[in-house]
Amino acid sequence: MTLFCLSTVSAEGSRYDLPRSYNSEISSAGEFLEMQTGTVLIDVRRLREYRAGHPINPNGLANNQEAYNVPFPHIVGYGDQDPQFFFDAVVAVITGLGGDENTPITTLCRTGFRSVLAANILTDPGAHGVTGTAFTNVRNIWEGFVGRELEAFFAPLGVDSLEAIGQTDLLGKGKKGVPHSLLGHEALHHNYLDLNNNGVIDEHTADVCTDTPDNNPDKDGWRNHQALPWGTGVSATYAYLGDTAQYPSCVSP
Template sequence: MSILPKQAAVIVAAITAGFATITQAEEPPCPFDESRSGLCGHYHSQISPAEAFLNAVVKRGNWSRPSERPVILDVRSISEYKAGHPEGAYNAPYPFIYDACNAENPARHPDGACVSRGERIAQDDAAFVEYVQRTIPDKNRPVYVLCRTGVRSVGASNLLTDAGYTEVRNIWEGFVGIHLTAPKIVDFDEDGNPIRENLIVDLNHDGQIDDRDKNGWRYHYGLPYETRLLPRLIYQDMAHLYAWD
């Protein structure tokens, strides 16, 4: 049986509309989008570095069952993890495993991140989830996800939630954090009304803006961290990369 061009166009349009309806119907609502990345968050909630440190480090011996004790999952790259991480934090890099700095400017920040980015070893979504499932098999255990500024951790938290983890919380400010801004009067208009601009805040009042004014775990919060590399905590699937500069 042949189909005339006009009839075929009607059928194609109907099928296309049907797929569009299905896609719209299957698109899950966004529980919240108040993350720094602008991505929709499907995980449990946000958590501050201070509360994460209190629950996962300070209170680690106070939980009646080991499965109740929260664990910190550091998804920063291997070089960042080497430069400092919360005590007891597992390293499971996402969305990249290693960041090689630009050959023309190979310097790194004190936290291990490249000043000028070069080539990266990417992390596969499925491989990341599979590794976490091997490392933290109890999907009801609280997992606090940490990255540098609270952006990479959003994607990682969503993946783990989609994989069935029920208590995933994103550490909002991250390990390093970002500069905070505040409205300041910089001038007045012709009617005498103040003109305000959002300017970076010198949090420690030392007269300069640098990493120490960022609001993350390491700097403004001033929480403890360590550089020890414990075999059970490092990313086992590429353990040899911890020997790289």
């Protein structure tokens, strides 16, 4: 039997094929272990996202047992974080821990997109109009905190197959969005993996705060399929600018 790989490999390495200036990617599980030896985890998600759940590592070093929240590029809304302010806030975290530009840093967001942008700024600040000494040892968590679906493979489906499963217009959830006019050509069906083996591909649900649906055991992130420790408490040590009062109250589901 001959197997063909239908996916392409990006030289950049990030999950979203974004340009990469930072050192490398790391898995959630790998970062969990690295926190025990001094790596600083920077969670760049919004305040409300961090409040609803963020990575912790009870075995981590003192003052390094949780992710530090330094949002980028969104603090509360969209695009409301200045790159220079973000960079300076991370510098403040690292210097407060007695570190320097060589301190190992890992970035994290929801699925691995925003954290790439943040890691690039930390590694190459000048390219983003930011003034400061570049960090030399920055990595990004590939999966993110919530994660995305994992896929087994892409299988081509013809028009007959698509119509047999009721996909005669725009392809629905779990399928490539292909207009009906293109169904005469081959379309690709997403073969998502049922990671928790419950017979369905699960939807997002909110199990902490109604405005943050992070729970989905079929996503591959830190808190879902990885099942790594996480918490909801916000302490001044790890809060953005050390201010817990800026975090909105959580409305439980």
